Amino acid sequence: MNHPALEFTEVTCSFVTPDGNHYTAVRDVNLTIGDGEFVSVVGPTGCGKSTLLNMSAGLLSPSKGTVKVFGEELTGLNKRAGYMFQAEALMPWRTAIANVSAGLQFAGKPQNEVKEMAEHWLARVGLRGFEDRYPHELSGGMRKRVALAQTLIMDPDIILMDEPFSALDIQTRQLMENEVLDLWAQKKKAVLFITHDLDEAISISDRVVVMSAGPASHPIGEFVIDIARPRDVAEVRVTPRFIELHNAIWADLREEVLKGYENQRNKVKA
Ligand SMILES: Nc1ncnc2c1ncn2[C@@H]1O[C@H](COP(=O)(O)OP(=O)(O)OP(=O)(O)O)[C@@H](O)[C@H]1O
Ligand SMILES: [Mg+2]
Structure with missing residues (x-):
C-alpha cells in the first residue's frame, strides 16, 4: 500500500x-x-x-x-517538500533567473544544467524575457511566478x-x-x-x-x-x-x- x-x-x-x-x-x-x-x-x-x-x-x-x-x-x-511562503521570499539581490537557480545551485548541480532548467521554468510560468530583472523590477504577480518557479524547479514530491x-x-x-x-x-x-x-x-x-x-x-x-x-x-x-x-x-x-x-x-x- x-x-x-x-x-x-x-x-x-x-x-x-x-x-x-x-x-x-x-x-x-x-x-x-x-x-x-x-x-x-x-x-x-x-x-x-x-x-x-x-x-x-x-x-x-x-x-x-x-x-x-x-x-x-x-x-x-x-x-x-518545496515551500512557498506566505510572505515574499525572493532574494532581492538576485535576478529572477538567479532566484530560480538558487536551490539547484546550492545542491551542487552543474552550472550549465541549472541555467537551462531555470530558463525552462521561468518560461513555464510565463516569464520568458524577464530572466535578468531584479525582484523590485517585477510586479507582485510576477514575483509570485518567480517564487512558484523557484519551488517547482526542485521537483518536490x-x-x-x-x-x-x-x-x-x-x-x-x-x-x-x-x-x-x-x-x-x-x-x-x-x-x-x-x-x-x-x-x-x-x-x-x-x-x-x-x-x-x-x-x-x-x-x-x-x-x-x-x-x-x-x-x-x-x-x-x-x-x-x-x-x-x-x-x-x-x-x-x-x-x-x-x-x-x-x-x-x-x-x-x-
Ligand atoms: N513563534 C511563535 N511564538 C508564539 N506564538 C506564535 C508563534 N507562531 C505563531 N504563534 C501564534 O500561534 C497562532 C497561530 O499562528 P499561525 O501563524 O499558524 O496562524 P495562521 O492560521 O497562519 O494565521 P493567518 O491566517 O493570519 O496567516 C497565532 O495566535 C500566533 O500568534
Ligand atoms: Mg498564516
Whole structure:
C-alpha cells in the first residue's frame, strides 16, 4: 500500500510567548494528505494554518504527536517538500533567473544544467524575457511566478503553499491558480495549500479541511470536492455544485471566523 505523502497524528504545537506564557496554537490534529492529492486548509486568521505548514516543512517540531512523510517520521527538514511562503521570499539581490537557480545551485548541480532548467521554468510560468530583472523590477504577480518557479524547479514530491496568492488582484490570482492546476495535473504531486479564501480552496482542491478558531485549533470538517477536472477556477465558481459545497463548508466555517475575530479583538483589548 502507498503511504500518504503527509500524515499528522495527534499533533499539538505550543509556543512560549514573549511574556513567558504557553500558547497552544493547534491541538490533537489528525490530517492526511494522499500522494498526489490536492488538499486545502481553511480557517480563521491566527488559527494555526502556517503552524501546520511549518511543521510539514520540518521548520517547526510538534510539541506532541508525529508528522510522517511517506510513512517515515519527520525529523529535521522535510527534504521531499518545496515551500512557498506566505510572505515574499525572493532574494532581492538576485535576478529572477538567479532566484530560480538558487536551490539547484546550492545542491551542487552543474552550472550549465541549472541555467537551462531555470530558463525552462521561468518560461513555464510565463516569464520568458524577464530572466535578468531584479525582484523590485517585477510586479507582485510576477514575483509570485518567480517564487512558484523557484519551488517547482526542485521537483518536490510535496508542495507546501501558504496563502501564496492572497496579495494579488482577483484576475491575476485566478490566472495563477489555473497555472498551478495545470502544472499539478502534469505531475500530480501532493499539495498542501493554505488559504483563508473559501472560493479559492473549493475551486482548486480535491479536499477542503476546515480548522476551528484558535487556541487549540484542530480540523472540524472535511469536504471532498467532487467537481470534475480539468477545472477553470473562474468557471467552476458559478456551477450549482460549487455553490452547494460553498454553502455547506461556509456553514461550518462562519462560526469559527466570528470566534477567531472575537478572540483577536479581546487579545487587543487585554
Ligand atoms: N513563534 C511563535 N511564538 C508564539 N506564538 C506564535 C508563534 N507562531 C505563531 N504563534 C501564534 O500561534 C497562532 C497561530 O499562528 P499561525 O501563524 O499558524 O496562524 P495562521 O492560521 O497562519 O494565521 P493567518 O491566517 O493570519 O496567516 C497565532 O495566535 C500566533 O500568534
Ligand atoms: Mg498564516
